[in-house]
Amino acid sequence: LGYAGPDPSARSLRRGSTLTLGVVMGEHLSYAFEDPGAVSFLAGIADVCAGRGYGVTILPITGAAEDVPRITEAAVDGFIVWTTSDDDPILAAVQAVKRPAVVHGGPAVAGLGLVSIDNRAAACAVGALAFGGAKRPAVLSQPLSRDRISVIIGGADLPDVLFPVTRERLEGYRQAAEGAGIGWRDVVIAVCARNDAAEAERIAATLLASAEPPDAIAAMSDQQAAGVVRAARAAGRMIPDDVAVTGWDDGAVAAELALTTVAQSLREQGAACADAALGQKPSSWAASWSIVRRGSTRL
Numbered sequence: 001l002g003y004a005g006p007d008p009s010a011r012s013l014r015r016g017s018t019l020t021l022g023v024v025m026g027e028h029l030s031y032a033f034e035d036p037g038a039v040s041f042l043a044g045i046a047d048v049c050a051g052r053g054y055g056v057t058i059l060p061i062t063g064a065a066e067d068v069p070r071i072t073e074a075a076v077d078g079f080i081v082w083t084t085s086d087d088d089p090i091l092a093a094v095q096a097v098k099r100p101a102v103v104h105g106g107p108a109v110a111g112l113g114l115v116s117i118d119n120r121a122a123a124c125a126v127g128a129l130a131f132g133g134a135k136r137p138a139v140l141s142q143p144l145s146r147d148r149i150s151v152i153i154g155g156a157d158l159p160d161v162l163f164p165v166t167r168e169r170l171e172g173y174r175q176a177a178e179g180a181g182i183g184w185r186d187v188v189i190a191v192c193a194r195n196d197a198a199e200a201e202r203i204a205a206t207l208l209a210s211a212e213p214p215d216a217i218a219a220m221s222d223q224q225a226a227g228v229v230r231a232a233r234a235a236g237r238m239i240p241d242d243v244a245v246t247g248w249d250d251g252a253v254a255a256e257l258a259l260t261t262v263a264q265s266l267r268e269q270g271a272a273c274a275d276a277a278l279g280q281k282p283s284s285w286a287a288s289w290s291i292v293r294r295g296s297t298r299l
Contacts, residue, residue, distance in 0.1 A: 017077050018075045018076055018077055019053060019054050019055060019077065020054060020055045020056065020057050020075065020076045020077060021045065021049060021054055021055075021056055021057070021076055021077060021078050021079070021080060021274060021277055021278070022056075022057045022058075022059050022071075022074045022076035022078070022079045022080070023042065023045060023056060023057070023058050023059065023079075023080045023082065024059045024061055024071065024079055024080065024081045024082060024084075024090060024094070025038070025058060025059070025060055025061065025082040026060075026061045026062075026063075026082060026084050026085075026088065026090075026146070027060065027061075027082070028060065028062070029058065029060040032058050032060075035195060035223070036222075036223065036249075036251050036252070036253075037195070037221065037223075037249055037251070037266050038082070040251075040265075040266040040267045040270070041082070041104070041266040041267065041269060041270040042056070042058075042270060043267050043270065044265075044266065044267035044268060044269060044270025044271035044272075044273075044274070045080060045270040045271065045273060045274045046270075047267075047270075047271050047274075048270075048271050048274035048275055048278070049274060052278060054077075054278070057074065057075075057076055059071065059074055061084075061088075061090050063146060067089070067090055067093075068089055068090060068093045071090050071093040071094055071097065072093055072096065072097055076099070077099060077100070077278075078099050078100035078101055078102075078277035078278065079094050079097075079099060079100075079101040079102075079277065080101070080102055080103075080104065080270075080273045080274065080277055081094060081101065081102070081103045081104065081112070082104055082105070083103070083104055083105030083106055083163070083164075083165050084103070084106075084107070084146075084163070085107070085145060085146050085162040085163050085164075086107050086162045086163075086164065087145075087146070087162055088146065091103075091107070091109050091112075094109075094112065095109065095110075095111055095112065100113075100276075100277050100278070100279060101113065101277065102114065102115060102273045102276040102277050102283055103115075104116065104269060104270075104273050105119075105164070105165045106163075106164030106165055106168075107164045108164075112283075113273075113276040113277070113282075113283025113284055113285075114283070114284045114285075115269050115272045115273045115276060115284075115285045115287060116165075116269075116286070116287060117264050117269075117286070117287045117288070117289045118168075118286065118289070119165055119168035119169045119172065120168040120169070120171050120172040120175075121172065122169075122172065122248075122262045122264075122289045122291075123168070123169040123170070123171070123172025123173050123175075123176070123218075123262075124172035124173070124175045124176045124179075125172075125176075125262075125291050126176075126218065126246050126248070126260065126261065126262050126291055127172060127173040127175070127176025127177065127218050127246075128176045128179060128180065128299075129244075129246060129260055129291070129293065129297045129299045130176070130216050130217070130218040130244055130245070130246040130260070130297060131176055131177055131180045131182060131216050131218070131244075132180060132244075132297070132298055132299035133216075133244075133298045133299070134180065134182070134214075134215050134216035134244060134298075135182075135215055136186075136188075136212055136213070136214045136215050136216070137177060137180075137182060137186075137187050137188075137214060137215070137216040137217075137218070138187065138188040138189070138190060138207055138214035138216065138217045138218070139170065139173050139187060139188070139189050139190070139217070139218050139219075139220075140190050140192060140200055140203065140204065140217055140218070140219040140220060140224045140225075140228060141166060141169075141170065141189055141190065141191045141192065141220055142163065142165070142166045142169075142191075142192060142195060142220045142221070142224075143163060143166065143191065143192070143193060143194075144158075144159065144160075144161045144162065144163060144166060144191055145160075145161070145162040145163065146162070148193040148194065149191065149193065150191055150192060150193045150199070150203065151190075151191045152188060152189070152190045152191070152203070152206070152207070153188075153189050153191070154185055154186070154187070154188060154189065155174065155177075155183075155184035155185055155186070155187040155188075155189055156184065156185035158170070158189060166220070169220055169248075170189070173187070173218055174187070176218075188207065188214060190203045190204070190206075190207060192224060195220075195221050195223050195224065196223065196224075196227075197223045197224065197226045197227040197230075198227065199227070200219065200223065200224035200225075200226070200227030200228060200231075201227035201228070201230045201231045202227075202231075203227075204217065204227055204228040204231035204232070205231040205234065205235065208231055208232065208235045208237060208243070209235070213237075213243075214243060215242065215243055215244070216243060216244040216245075217243060217244070217245050217246075218245075218246045219245065219246065219247050219248065220248050221247060221248050221249055222247035222248060222249045222250070222251045222253050222254045222259060222261055223251075223253070224247070224248075225245055225246065225247030225248075225253075225254070225257070225259050225261070225296075226247075226253045226257060226259075228243075228245050229245060229257050229259075229296075232245070239295075239296050240295065240296055240297050240298045241298075244260075244296060244297045244298050245259065245260075245296045245297070246259065246260045246261060246262075246296065246297060247259040247260070247261035247262070247296075248261055248262045248264075249261065249262065249263075249264060249266065250262065250263035250264070250292050254292070254294070255294075257296070258294040258295040258296055259294055259296045260291070260292065260293050260294050260295075260296050260297040261291075261292050261294070262289055262290075262291060262292075263289060263290045263291070263292045264287060264288070264289045265287070265288075268287065269287050272285045272287065
């Protein structure tokens with residue numbers, strides 16, 4: 001008779017579960033497959049879901065009007081929210097559906113779990129290595145808000161920073177600079193719109209061609225740091241003698257370029273988020289981090 005079997009939607013209603021987790025990412029969908037950090041994070045989620053017989057649905061959030069309906073209408077059992085901003089409306093949408101949910105990185109939201117490292121402490125530690133012996137330090141920052149505007153400003157001119165991860169890292173770098181005897185107002189902050197090596201290379205080239213080029217650049221990702229290294233080499237600058245460089249994540253490119261960096265396991269954090277969303281571990285979890293010293297810093 002051509003009967004294809006029970007309707008999947010009807011079966012999910014009967015058992016009260018879709019056996020699917022929704023991963024909310026405030027990036028273009030291709031970011032989930034191209035960015036090394038996102039790939040590692042999703043792999044950790046997949047590890048847990050595969051062991052529990054769950055699937056994964058990626059819900060890209062672009063700032064469009066359909067973002068909130070995409071959340072409220074998603075046929076998933078729970079949500080994992082990739083790091084976002086304090087004012088992101090999808091956070092209230094996730095709260096409203098009253099399904100298990102956890103945020104990676106931040107912000108902390110009442111009723112939702114949180115999995116993150118201590119970004120401020122980590123930035124202070126790696127910043128101390130980046131800025132040691134420096135006179136003109138700079139920070140290559142991730143976006144400040146969902147507007148994702150690229151800009152070069154001084155530390156004293158920073159507007160409100162709505163991404164908690166960026167805000168905490170900037171605060172850590174500020175503490176490191178002041179610990180090295182450098183006023184935050186004298187630190188150049190170069191904000192990138194994306195976690196993209198090509199954009200970081202362009203911005204770093206601009207900094208290095210300025211009248212007072214930085215002699216230390218702390219980047220908020222290894223991808224950004226890789227762009228800085230390429231710009232420094234193109235400008236004929238020696239690392240670390242002319243310019244010290246640090247990254248973040250300790251990905252494959254960090255070892256390849258001998259970058260001093262913050263080591264964290266985004267795969268483990270992805271797995272922790274999935275466990276929390278499925279009710280297997282405490283919903284708030286502090287992930288571990290460490291500093292890996294290599295040849296890109298003077299200290």
